[in-house]
Amino acid sequence: MAQSYKLRLEISRWDPDRSKGWVQGYEIEAGGILRFTDVFRKINEELDPTLAWNSSCEHAQCGTCSVLINGRAMLACELLVENAVAQFGTTRFKISPIGVAPVVRDLVVDLEHAYERVHRSKPYVIKRVENPLKGGEYRVSPRTLDRYVEATRCINCFCCAAVCISSNKGFLGPNAMLASIVRMMDPREGEKKERLKLLYSERGLYRCHTSKGCSHVCPKGIDVAHFLALAKQGDFQGGRPAERR
Amino acid sequence: MGKKLRISSKTECDALIIGAGGAGLRFGVELLEHKPGLKIVAVTKVGHPQKSHTNTAQGGLAAVDPEDPFDDPVYHMFDTWKGSDCSADQNIIKKIVESAWEQVIWLENHGMHFSRNEEGRLSKRTFGGHTVRFGEASAFRAIYEADRTGKGIMDTLWFEALKGGISFLNQSVATELLFKGNRCAGAVIFNQKNGKFVTVLSKVTVLATGGSGQLYRVTTNCRQNTGDGVGLTLRAGLPVMDPEAVQFHPTGIVGPGILASETLRSVGGILRNKDLEPFMERYAPAMKELAPRDLVARAIENEIREGRGVVNPDHKIEHVWIDLRHLSDYVHDVQIPEVSGFFKKFVNLNPKKDLCPVRPSNHYHMGGIPTDEFGRVMADKRRPIDSLFAVGECASASFHGFNRLGTNSLLELITMGKFAGQKALEYLDQGVESPEGKPGEKTFGLFSQFLEANGKESVFTLRRELQSLMTEKVGIYRRASGLEEAMERIRELRERAIHAPIENKSLLMNQELILRWELENLLWLAFATARAALERKESRGAHFREDYPERRDEYHHHTLVRMERFGRLEISSRPIDMSLYNKKGAHWERFGILERKY
Secondary structure, eight states: OOOEEEEEEEEEEEETTTTEEEEEEEEEEEETTOBHHHHHHHHHHHTOTTOOOOOSSSSSSSOOOEEEETTEEEEGGGOBHHHHHHHHSSSEEEEEEOTTSOEEETTEEOHHHHHHHHHHTOOSOSSBOOOSSTTSOOOOOHHHHHHHGGGGGOOOOOHHHHHOTTGGGTOOOHHHHHHHHHHHHOTTBOOHHHHHHHHTSTTSGGGOOOOOHHHHHOTTOOOHHHHHHHHHTTOTTOSOGGGOO | OOOOOOEEEEEEEEEEEESOSHHHHHHHHHHHHHSTTOOEEEEOSSSSGGGSGGGGOOSOEEOOOTTOSSOOHHHHHHHHHHHTTSOSOHHHHHHHHHHHHHHHHHHHHTTOOOOBOTTSSBOEEOOTTOEETTTTEEOOOEEOSTTOHHHHHHHHHHHHHHHHTOEEETTEEEEEEEEETTEEEEEEEEETTTTEEEEEEEEEEEEOOOOOGGGSSSBSSOTTOSOHHHHHHHHTTOOEEOTTOEEEEEEEETTTOOBOOTHHHHTTOEEEOTTOOOTHHHHOTTTGGGSOHHHHHHHHHHHHHTTOOEEETTTTEEEEEEEOTTSOHHIIIIISHHHHHHHHHHHOOOTTTSOEEEEEEEEEEOOBEEBOTTOEEESSSSOEEEEEEEOGGGEESSSSTTSOOTTHHHHHHHHHHHHHHHHHGGGTTSOOOOOSSOTTHHHHHHHHHHHHOOSSOOHHHHHHHHHHHHHHHSSSSBOHHHHHHHHHHHHHHHHHHTTOOOSOOOOSSOHHHHHHHHHHHHHHHHHHHHHHHHHOOSOBTTBOBTTBOSOOGGGOEEEEEEEEETTEEEEEEEEOOOHHHHTTOTTGGGGSSOOOOO
């Protein structure tokens, strides 16, 4: 307990005023159950107030602090120092911005740019089916919900998009696909045709090469590739034949 | 340095939303439902609206199902009134509670993924302080989406905002409100991504900037919750209501302060001290772990103060335990997976096998920008400002009084967002106004001071010092001497802050600059909070004075604080609305001044 570690962090920096990038090393001592966001804050407080990094909730619920740590896309707020040392077997960490959008400064990327792809996949209900119970809720059985509820947990941290081997070829990306697949499975969505078009479009599902990197890195543990595979088969009933009507 | 700050452009819109969390976007979406195609600009401090603090709410939102044979809106009204320590406004309570179910249905119909029961209808569960038949038994009134209800609401709202064509200014803050006479004309916005200041003129403006948890050392709030809207309001010469009403959630996870939801207690989690005694039995014999938040928080703090706490060796923070070991795997895996997972992720513990460390953490600000029942910002006791609204945590209507019940904040933000949006429609026929004075003048005064400071102080250190001071002197337990000391020290901190330099002088995504601006907002709010807490020589809800431990009827009113210049404060009061009691309708006698026992 209460062990602390001498860390060496090599952080990719970008100065937009001078359009200049470089890697800066920081040596810092940090307690075992500090998180990487705590470590960044410690750097700001003790070594360098100018290092810019992004976060919001800092408990893995908003997906703002995604960075690449030794090449792996993860949320800085949920990586404890002692776990990082165990996982990577080192106290040296290379940290760089997640490569899904242009860098604004240092580790901060332009999330708005990244989100454009999610926006394109229309995460909302495009057109509601008629509700048999006017003024009440739609009836959705827990079994139906079970088929896609896992996918609704996505926080758009873009870790999956960062590791996806197809992302740079115009693919809207695993999380954007997931948002659309949820609505394909959601019985309240009435506009399935447009959704199918979207999913099977030039920038859609068939760009996916099933590397399954998405499922591997998802901080929420969502099996993204599973949902993409179902959608490729056109199986929006969740691959459980016994429950099909 | 020497860089001349200037307004780089001016835009006009129908509605300006400052803070694009749940409340702000519910406001915008309401406008669009009535008038599609409106030009709405939403400013958010985070990278994308989905990253807002609303997103982190876990437990649920309270709403009485009209088909529920056991529950009734009047019970919900009673619980809210009693929970508020008889300090909420009864007209607001009635209005919000009565529209709760309709708003839940609105969310469901717009695609929110609520948890379902076997019939495919919305699941319900119990929550602290919510009862049926005026306290007789726990009410199944919390509608929820697993333990990520806030995310469900936030997603539904940004989806609808996207669908309706609201345009977003992400990673931006409002630095100055603009007025023409009694009317708000818009605001000056600083966009961090391009380093530019812009003037946005609008027919209606809504403040929905969220809370101020960063005022305290341990908080469940997001990094950006720094009381910006309250700071803005105070500097505009407008009052703030009940700043001293600050809620501490009983169970923050040691040490990041992450919220371990009430859900843990409503599914059967037990609080234990270092002797493993289930101590809540001593404090609230009937409700025990499900008593309202302020009672549970004080109980834990008291256990710690009397030496029955445990010290965490890594964080050196004292805490008690929450025991979840007896709960079934089903409860762990299905009902509380995210929260239960927090202990694994953030402190390397397994709640199925290990006791988990929790302690009270700053959680919610009941006080805020005073509004009427339509969410209109009040210039004083009676007069609303034209076309300026405030909703969500930064506002105070007041639905929560001096203590908020769990699941009532999500309810408040969607209902007040809707009511304010509805009212705002009335202001859309007028054109935009040119504001009086020079837009940007106040902003540039502040920002050039920030950029030109060249002393030896550190913004980070000052913020930490302020947080520790507020935690110790203006926290769960307060007394006159401590509050006076706090005010003195907040003045000193502000003096020192004036000399705190910023190393990077750029305007582009300069987080030092934003931190400095946040510190200013925090200092303003801190001073107002300490001063109002000193004025209130009684204990009421979350405001607990060791030197005045009882509630006193002479303080049965809201505090109004005005502070146009730092440290120069005017205190007045606003009466608490007692219309449910005074109108003598059904059960009116339940809405008098009640003793608060659980």
